Amino acid sequence: MPTSPIAKQLRLKRKLQVRGRIVFETAWRIGTGREGQTSDLGVLLDAAGQPILPGSSIKGKLRNTCEALASALKLRACLLNVEAGGVECASDVRWYSRHRDAYQSALRTGVQQQLDWIEKNTCDVCKLFGSPVQAARLRCSDGTLDNPAAAAVRVRDGVVLDRDSHTAVDGLKYDYETVAAGTAFRVCFDLDNPTPKDEALFGAALFEWEIGSSLGGFTSRGLGRFRLKDIEIRGVNFDNLKEMVQYLTRPKAEEKLNDQGDWQSYFQKKIEEVLNTVPAGGQ
Ligand SMILES: [Zn+2]
Incomplete structure (x- = not known):
């Protein structure tokens, strides 16, 4: 219905x-x-050109x-990575793939069992922001x-930085768009x-x-x-x-x-x- x-x-x-x-x-x-209208790195704009x-x-x-x-x-936060966060949560794809059968079984048993499983196996941040379950x-x-x-x-100028030395790489300049303060x-x-x-x-x-x-x-x-x-x-x-x-x-x-x-x-x-x-x- x-x-x-x-x-x-x-x-x-x-x-x-x-x-x-x-x-x-x-x-x-x-x-x-992507490239902007006036620079190497554009900002998101709508059809009228507003940010x-x-x-x-x-x-x-x-x-x-x-x-x-x-x-x-x-409160518990999984950081979407059970290994790094140390908190078990269904939002971590690898953790969930190992526990999917338990979830499916709770799902078949009944609504309350499903809700209990989600309550127990979802961190407090994912309860607010959503998870696969x-x-x-x-x-x-x-x-x-x-x-x-x-x-x-x-448009502002930037230079490409060497990843290791954090110094500017010669000749590699680019410019990027920003939107004004205020x-x-x-x-x-x-x-x-x-x-x-x-x-x-x-x-x-x-x-x-x-x-x-x-x-x-x-x-x-x-x-x-x-x-x-x-x-x-x-x-x-x-x-x-x-x-x-x-x-x-x-x-x-x-x-x-x-x-x-x-x-x-x-x-x-x-x-x-x-x-x-x-x-x-x-x-
Ligand atoms: Zn989580």
Whole structure:
């Protein structure tokens, strides 16, 4: 039987949405891997010639940030490599190929057995960002350019460095495109049925991004410094009948989710909750 969009929504218990602005404080680049219109290494541009900040780039960076913060929150991160991370997780292709039979057997036994297997054999970062056995609970929108006038593309010179001596190789020069400092994008993060651990991890990353982080290519040369600003948090709890009815009947998408108040206090509480309940070393 086909599922209606409303029925699909109602399988959700809770939705949380965080909006903000990524503001670049230095020049930055997300490369195309190809020649640009005016240089050897182009930047991603849309049909109108404006820079693009893909949701996949934002999500990749957010995953890095969460991996780096996981141990401070006593949460597990596999780093997509069980040998390097020391944490068993179905996202590691080699680990999963060795345990696929156990998963298939849990899958045949029943839904609860399948969920238990996923819970036990997926790290806390992959529970949020998704794995081959479970959909992501977090989605990142593409950035929406906030100030097109500031987003000028410029060309810089680079030299090819010798891998061993780190000195410039004679005669091997290239140039690359960057987008100007001050470029700002509106971004949106959606979390479906987040657990307290999901929210603690994601919230800790927001605190980090508010202070500043870096995104895109050539960050070792100082490119791509950004801050996340104007953070707002909204949500809906489908267990609450009043909130559910409001969600279904409000005509405008932006009014369906309720303001959750100050984002800092909201996530501080989630982080405290997780640090108070998770035993040392994860579980
Ligand atoms: Zn993992």
